[in-house]
Amino acid sequence: xxxxxxxxxxxLQAAALDLFASQGYEQTTAAEIxxxxxxxxxxxFRHFSDKREVLFHGQQLLVDxxxxxxxxxxxxxxxxxxxxxxxxSAAEFFPDERREHSRLRQTVIDQNPALQERERHKLSVLAAxxxxxxxxxxxxxxxxxxxxxxxATVFGVAFTQWIAxxxxxxxxxxxxxxxxxxxGLAAVGPGPAAGD
Amino acid sequence: xxxxxxxxxxxLQAAALDLFASQGYEQTTAAEIxxxxxxxxxxxFRHFSDKREVLFHGQQLLVDxxxxxxxxxxxxxxxxxxxxxxxxSAAEFFPDERREHSRLRQTVIDQNPALQERERHKLSVLAAxxxxxxxxxxxxxxxxxxxxxxxATVFGVAFTQWIAxxxxxxxxxxxxxxxxxxxGLAAVGPGPAAGD
DNA sequence: GTGACTGTTGTCAGTCACAGACATCACCAT
DNA sequence: ATGGTGATGTCTGTGACTGACAACAGTCAC
Numbered sequence: 304x305x306x307x308x309x310x311x312x313x314x315l316q317a318a319a320l321d322l323f324a325s326q327g328y329e330q331t332t333a334a335e336i337x338x339x340x341x342x343x344x345x346x347x348f349r350h351f352s353d354k355r356e357v358l359f360h361g362q363q364l365l366v367d368x369x370x371x372x373x374x375x376x377x378x379x380x381x382x383x384x385x386x387x388x389x390x391x392s393a394a395e396f397f398p399d400e401r402r403e404h405s406r407l408r409q410t411v412i413d414q415n416p417a418l419q420e421r422e423r424h425k426l427s428v429l430a431a432x433x434x435x436x437x438x439x440x441x442x443x444x445x446x447x448x449x450x451x452x453x454x455a456t457v458f459g460v461a462f463t464q465w466i467a468x469x470x471x472x473x474x475x476x477x478x479x480x481x482x483x484x485x486x487g488l489a490a491v492g493p494g495p496a497a498g499d
Numbered sequence: 500x501x502x503x504x505x506x507x508x509x510x511l512q513a514a515a516l517d518l519f520a521s522q523g524y525e526q527t528t529a530a531e532i533x534x535x536x537x538x539x540x541x542x543x544f545r546h547f548s549d550k551r552e553v554l555f556h557g558q559q560l561l562v563d564x565x566x567x568x569x570x571x572x573x574x575x576x577x578x579x580x581x582x583x584x585x586x587x588s589a590a591e592f593f594p595d596e597r598r599e600h601s602r603l604r605q606t607v608i609d610q611n612p613a614l615q616e617r618e619r620h621k622l623s624v625l626a627a628x629x630x631x632x633x634x635x636x637x638x639x640x641x642x643x644x645x646x647x648x649x650x651a652t653v654f655g656v657a658f659t660q661w662i663a664x665x666x667x668x669x670x671x672x673x674x675x676x677x678x679x680x681x682x683g684l685a686a687v688g689p690g691p692a693a694g695d
Numbered sequence: 696g697t698g699a700c701t702g703t704t705g706t707c708a709g710t711c712a713c714a715g716a717c718a719t720c721a722c723c724a725t
Numbered sequence: 726a727t728g729g730t731g732a733t734g735t736c737t738g739t740g741a742c743t744g745a746c747a748a749c750a751g752t753c754a755c
Contacts, residue, residue, distance in 0.1 A: 306751055345706080424616040490682075529711080541735080
């Protein structure tokens with residue numbers, strides 16, 4: 304009939320998440336994932352550069368969302384305003400329907416150091432790309448890198464909170480709160496803002 | 500005479516850096532590193548949990564330096580002041596004599612994504628540990644995580660600058676400049692309050 | 696329709712990272 | 726000496742990942 308089933312990558316990703324969640328990441332072989340959707344190990348590695356990547360494929364879309372948000376910002380925006388715009392834009396990637404899926408995925412990641420390493424790496428790539436875009440807009444170093452890394456940090460903290468048990472606020476709202484907190488942190492003068 | 504040569508880990512690390520630098524990370528096998536100092540592959544993996552780790556062993560000492568700096572700070576220090584103290588303390592790890600070694604090591608890391616991933620991971624572990632210490636001192640979330648991640652970012656940016664070609668300033672001086680830049684970045688504009 | 700072309704998959708064989716089990720071999724305390 | 730200890734070597738196995746090549750279903754030109 305058909306040559307091959309379409310959506311091979313998506314089926315592999317879904318199967319991988321299922322298997323990782325039910326029996327653990329290390330206890331699941333790439334061959335096992337492939338066989339569970341009627342493919343071979345070789346095909347798995349044609350779709351994903353390595354075993355971890357099956358959980359992280361598609362992050363480029365998130366990066367693009369960040370860039371799109373910045374591109375739409377006014378010319379005279381400050382670096383932090385650009386970062387804020389990027390965060391707003393990226394929030395569209397995390398509608399409420401996706402929250403449960405994100406939670407399941409995160410439980411898998413949280414249980415394996417190798418996956419956490421990859422997750423951090425993706426966040427770094429995001430920051431590097433945002434930094435590059437800032438530089439292209441004339442932001443100088445080290446401000447560009449600092450703003451970009453701060454944006455990635457805010458996103459990471461906000462995302463973690465977004466999938467926290469009981470959390471119901473949309474991610475945009477959390478992002479704004481976290482960004483405000485960061486501004487307050489750096490702005491504190493001679494008095495303690497927290498602690499004691 | 501002696502049972503075994505002392506300083507096995509150090510010899511393996513030195514040999515690994517040499518081989519990585521001369522023929523590339525991926526082109527160097529763990530067995531090759533071990534044999535170059537008269538040991539076996541199995542022994543290599545007893546000293547380092549994985550092949551990448553041979554370049555990153557000892558980072559706990561850096562983490563400890565961060566923590567020591569914070570521990571020595573006054574009780575009423577703000578989160579950013581604590582981070583500043585940690586950075587000052589960590590700078591002791593990077594005297595001028597070490598700059599060339601750091602440069603060589605970094606050229607190796609810069610040429611391999613897997614090593615960059617591990618480097619970022621180590622920086623994340625550092626940030627997580629600093630965040631934990633901040634929380635132990637009463638700093639609440641998300642301020643603790645934000646301050647800790649910012650500290651790690653400042654350190655990373657400063658370190659990168661420290662090993663840049665032609666750079667001669669000590670790392671403390673660079674750290675202070677980068678930290679000041681970060682403060683300025685966040686302070687720009689009226690900083691609208693978050694919707695909560 | 697036939698044949699060339701393309702993109703995806705399967706098969707096969709190989710390398711290398713890494714781990715478990717067990718023996719060995721100084722040295723050290725008793 | 727005797728037994729314990731810690732680092733090492735040897736052996737063996739698994740699984741991640743890769744290169745080369747064949748097979749195959751569609752597509753397009755003619």
